Amino acid sequence: MIGEEMSFKAKELVRLSTTKPALPLSSHMHLFLLCVLFLPAFFLTVSEAFCNPQDRESLMWFSGNVSSSVTPLNWNSSVDCCSWEGITCDDSSESHVTAISLPFRGLSGNLHSSVQNLHRLSRLDLSNNCLSGPLPPGLFxxxxxxxxxxxxxxxxxxxxPLEQAFDDGSNRFFPIHTIDLSSNLLQGEILSNSTVIQGAINLISFNVSNNSFTGSIPSFMxxxxxxxxxxxxxxNDFAGIIPQELGRCWRLSVLRAGFNNLSGEIPKKIYSLSELEQLFLPGDIPMDIGNLSSLRSLQLHINNSTGSVPISLANCNNLVKLNLRVNRLGGTLSEFDFSQLQRLSALDLGNNSFIGDLPDKVFSCKSLTAIRFAGNKLTGQISPQVRELESLSYxxxxxxxxxNITGALSILQSCRKLSTLIMAKNFYDETVSSNEDFLAPDAFPNLQIFAIGGSRLKGEIPAWLMKMKSLEALDLSLNDKV
Structure with a gap:
């Protein structure tokens, strides 16, 4: 009736406007009357744009099962739920909820099954909160x-909650492209007959790190x-061998499976992944690892790996981070051509069994900001080439x-950005100069952590230490009169 009445009034206004009025009306008054008469119809249209009632009810159930240590969600039932914090709706006439985005909100409680009624939901981000309990069955x-x-x-x-394949063999396809369930307490196996994983043909990123999953690595995807x-x-607690099928992910740029219970060799097919940039796997380092020319990060630490650093690794000239610490790697490093790794920023070869002189070629990597050779059996002296590393901080x-601790300190004082210098358990039985003029007035301007303990050094506590104005931590323990 209201719509019909408005239509009648509008038609009447048009009829009146085409006839000569008894009294003259200005054009402004004419426009005013049009606006006044059509204003209720405008508000009627807007009032019909409230979010879908079922979606609104589902959100209310969700909010009733969570609380916030920051501030309450304040989802007011008298306000259109499409305007609530973290909620996005589509442009359809029914205004369905398409996204819930509430990261870092201090939310605790559980994920209520009502969220499964949001059938148009395309994005669910509840990361970095304190939510607990199981995920609703049939969520995906x-x-x-x-x-x-x-x-x-x-x-x-x-x-x-990944449903298994249908008995009739039918297939379902899911548009999901990003799944991040990392850093939770999830467990169990990720089975190969999961309908969701098999149907996720657009999947780009799958992250389940830092949980307690068991069984085999799910390579079937x-x-x-x-x-x-x-x-x-x-x-996680994945066991068994590293599956060959991972080599079928031709566009893979990040592959991480370290810190599990995996065994066996790294499949050779993985070294044909030309776009691989980050590799984090257990196992010995293959001699042909240099085939991964796009590799930017290689993290094989704490893997009980043996052998030497493959010469071919120098061909990975896009490497930015190389971490091989805490293994049983050995041999000398003098034959390895570090000079090809000009993009290398962080190098950690600590806690292995490398022998021979400290490799001078490492100082030709001009982008290095952090170097760790601690816990090996290296000999020799610090090379003056280290001065060329203008960004070295660790x-x-x-x-x-x-x-030659005297030579080492004389050289390293020129590394202006050095903030951490740990050279303990070296230079055994040498004497440290205590002369205040031993170092330049502006030596080590940014050094915060300095350790030369455990070396049986002789002499007095050096007066030049007073020049290190930024020093916060100093270790002189287990020396002789130092």
């Missing part, structure tokens, strides 16, 4: 429009998801057999 198959799921850095527990760019299974070569 119910939210079959979901494209991004990020529940990382919470305390969700239990098995991953490399068959159905040809766009996969990132796989992270690290810090240097540790403790627990080796280097000599």
């Amino acid at each position: 198959s119910a939210l079959d429009q979901l494209m991004v799921l990020n529940l990382s850095f919470n305390s969700f527990n239990g098995d991953l 490399c068959t159905s998801s040809t766009q996969l760019n990132k796989l992270d299974f690290s810090y 240097l540790s070569f403790s627990d080796n057999n280097l000599t």
